[in-house]
Amino acid sequence: MCAGFVVGALATATAFGAEVSVKLSGMNEVPPVTGSAAGSGMFTVGDDGSISGSVTTTGVNGTMAHIHAGAAGSNGGVIIPLVKEGDTYKTPAGAKLTPEQMKALKEGGLYVNVHSAAHPGGEVRAQLQ
Template structure:
């Protein structure tokens, strides 16, 4: 085989390999999109989220919420601890990450600095779409931080 033919063969092999890599990459992106679209499990890490500059030094605590989606029915449970004052209420809000949004539904929350969250909520189709697009978050309000002390966005879990 001549050098020219060898170079042409290697060029064809390189193009085939590149094509294969592109096909595999596109397939994995499509698979990841499909997983997100069909996600039924979600998790939120609850952490201090100042709602005003004045509250950044007064909020404390953390927690976690897990949720499952069956059709439009969202079931959520969670725990929190170490808040600066007793929880007064908790909600699911609609808003993209790092953006506040309106209340979607109330959650049941222990009235203490530590406790549990729970809810069974029937979401609208639009709210399900927001959930799957990382647009719903859990927020716990407290006596000293009525605008909200802990917050965490619900992200799909594989």
């Protein structure tokens, strides 16, 4: 099964070892951010917790991006800082989720967030589910 990280879709179980897509929007931020900023990307999560992939944004002057712990509607702490390369943010080599973070991922309790100077708490976000 290949489940996507698709915002606005019904939650499904995450398939490990498969590529999954993510779409970021300001309306998914807590609180919501209005504007034209958006993003999309792809991540691969291995059975061992290894995670690789990236997101690319448009319409936002991003300063940093992370994978965070937190369910939809709530904010949480940083799990994995992403590496900025222009408008693309990549997982660092060797990034790995703990067993607890893998469980949270399966339950929709992780999200990717791109921050900006205008919105330091986050300008675009997508749940990983």
